[in-house]
Amino acid sequence: MTESPEHRRLIVAGTGIAGLSAAIYAARSNNDPLVLEGVEPGGQLTLTTDVANYPGFPDGIAGPDLVNNMKEQATQFGADVDHGVVVDVDDSTRPFTVELRDGTRYTCDAFIAASGASARTLGVPGEDELMGYGLSTCATCDGAFFRDEEMLVVGGGDAAMEEASFLTKFASTVHIAHRREEFRAEDYWIDRVNEQVDEGDIEIHRNTELLEIHGSPEEGVDHVTLAEHPEGHPSEKLDDADTRSYDFDVGAVFYAIGHTPNAEYLDGTGVATDEEGYIITQGGRGGGQTATDVEGIFGAGDVVDFHYQQAATAGGMGVKAALDADDYLEDEARAAAGNEVEAAADDD
Numbered sequence: 132m133t134e135s136p137e138h139r140r141l142i143v144a145g146t147g148i149a150g151l152s153a154a155i156y157a158a159r160s161n162n163d164p165l166v167l168e169g170v171e172p173g174g175q176l177t178l179t180t181d182v183a184n185y186p187g188f189p190d191g192i193a194g195p196d197l198v199n200n201m202k203e204q205a206t207q208f209g210a211d212v213d214h215g216v217v218v219d220v221d222d223s224t225r226p227f228t229v230e231l232r233d234g235t236r237y238t239c240d241a242f243i244a245a246s247g248a249s250a251r252t253l254g255v256p257g258e259d260e261l262m263g264y265g266l267s268t269c270a271t272c273d274g275a276f277f278r279d280e281e282m283l284v285v286g287g288g289d290a291a292m293e294e295a296s297f298l299t300k301f302a303s304t305v306h307i308a309h310r311r312e313e314f315r316a317e318d319y320w321i322d323r324v325n326e327q328v329d330e331g332d333i334e335i336h337r338n339t340e341l342l343e344i345h346g347s348p349e350e351g352v353d354h355v356t357l358a359e360h361p362e363g364h365p366s367e368k369l370d371d372a373d374t375r376s377y378d379f380d381v382g383a384v385f386y387a388i389g390h391t392p393n394a395e396y397l398d399g400t401g402v403a404t405d406e407e408g409y410i411i412t413q414g415g416r417g418g419g420q421t422a423t424d425v426e427g428i429f430g431a432g433d434v435v436d437f438h439y440q441q442a443a444t445a446g447g448m449g450v451k452a453a454l455d456a457d458d459y460l461e462d463e464a465r466a467a468a469g470n471e472v473e474a475a476a477d478d479d
Contacts, residue, residue, distance in 0.1 A: 136236040139165045141456055142229055143210075143243045144217045144396070147174020148442045149432025150245035151201040152449030153456075157243075158208035160457045165237065166205065167215040170393065173198040174247045175268070175433070176442060181276065185442050194263075197442075217246070222400040222425050240463065241427045241456045244397065244410055245449055248390035248433040248440070253285070257344030265352030266344055266384045270294035271441065273383075274301050280382030283308060283355060285341050291387035292320035298385065299332040306381065308339045311363040338363040342376065344384055354380045392434045401425045410435045421452040427463075429455050 141162045143150050150166060157164040176182060176194035183191040192200075202212060215231040226238040250268035252258060258266065267273040270284070274297060282302040284295040287309035298305045307324070314321055327333040336357065343356040358365035360374045368374050392408045402423045403411040410430035413422040421429040431452035432445035 136228065136238050138226065138238045139163060140239065140460065141165070141241045141243065142167065142227075142237060142239040143245055145169050145174065145245035145247055145393075145432065145434070146172055146198070146202065146212065147245065147247045147432060147445065148176060148198070148201070149247070149434075149445040149449035149452070150174075150243070151198065151205050152446040153243050153245055153431055153453040154205035154210040154212075154449075155201065155208060156450050156453035157456065158205055158210040160453065161209075162241075162453075162457060162460060164205075164210045165239075166210050166212045167217055167231070168212065169216050169246050171247060171249060172214070174445075175250065182272070182442065183275065184272065217396045219396055220400055220428070222402075222428065225427075227427065241429070241460055243421075243429045243431060243449075243452045243456055244394060244402075244423075244434055245431045245445075245452065246393040246396075246434050248392040248409070248437070250386060250390050251388045252386060253341060253388070255341055255343055257346065260348060261344050261346055261352055261384075264348040265346055265382065266386070268386045269440070270298050270385045270387070274298045274385075277301060277383040279303050281306065281380060282383045282385065283341070283379070283381040284385045284387055285309075286387035286389075287311060287313075288315045288387070288389065289317055289320050290389065292316040292324050294385055294387045295333055296320070296323055296327060299327055302332075302383075304331075305333045306336060306379075307333060308336045308341055308357060310338065310340045310365070312337050338365065340364070340366045341384070342366065345378075352382055352384055354378050355384060390433065390437070390440070392437075394434050397428075400428070402428055402430075405437075407437065409437050418458055419455055421448060421455045422459075427456075427459055429459075 141164045143166045146168045154164050154166045181191045218232050219230040221228040229237045278301045283306045295305045295307050339359045342358050345354050346352040357379050358376045360368050365374050412430045429452040431448040
């Protein structure tokens with residue numbers, strides 16, 4: 132006989148700032164949340180050695196410490212945290228069925244998707260060792276740590292242009308490396324960056340790719356190795372006589388090559404996503420801002436928000452999701468109680 136899945140009132144997918152904020156509020160509302168860590172336990176903050184812009188920490192706090200503090204707070208209020216990775220959500224029946232990668236199945240009355248978005252990386256030598264030690268995927272998070280340094284931004288879209296422009300507040304010079312001749316960014320950002328090029332704040336390296344990052348966790352980034360080819364995509368043409376490889380001194384590297392939302396487990400449900408895979412929520416004013424197109428499923432944090440992508444905004448959205456889920460669960464409970472009363476009256 133097949134064992135019935137364990138039932139939970141609420142399941143939260145993700146233990147980044149959004150998921151843990153949702154867990155704290157959901158636990159305080161007696162919604163017995165099960166919080167599943169996912170493929171990146173703690174989210175992107177675990178890659179950040181110092182968080183200086185999260186409210187309440189004037190001296191900053193290490194990313195992993197902030198996550199662990201929030202996890203402890205959530206569990207103190209009654210949340211359960213598990214290592215599971217959600218691979219499928221079945222919304223065809225109520226309660227929902229949630230399946231994990233190891234085959235474990237749960238049912239739940241409400242579900243919060245707070246599984247974040249993974250920053251895309253290049254896989255070049257030095258990347259793993261220096262992530263969080265001079266290599267970053269968030270200029271607004273980490274740019275201020277490298278004042279007066281030469282900085283390198285890798286990318287050619289809107290995000291790269293915006294981050295390069297932002298970093299001019301801190302850098303001696305911002306360098307943009309783009310593997311093609313033409314940028315993919317909107318004209319607005321290209322024009323803005325070109326103005327800063329004219330002012331001497333930004334230097335553009337076209338048809339150029341990052342091959343390696345040099346340095347150490349103790350000393351940070353020392354320099355990088357770049358490759359240039361007049362027809363672009365030089366990493367594919369390293370044996371070409373026209374390819375030039377060279378070392379270049381920078382004190383910080385910022386990847387701005389996009390993010391991938393972690394929402395594949397909602398494929399096949401009625402939850403709408405945009406063309407990039409980010410969950411679409413109700414938004415607007417009043418309650419229900421984090422509701423998706425499926426009643427009882429809510430979205431919060433970077434799996435929804437492709438624009439701000441900050442810890443504080445993710446936390447706020449997680450709180451909203453927990454409150455929205457609580458309203459939904461209360462409405463469902465009242466409706467069920469009303470049905471029981473009607474059924475009892477019919478029996479009399």
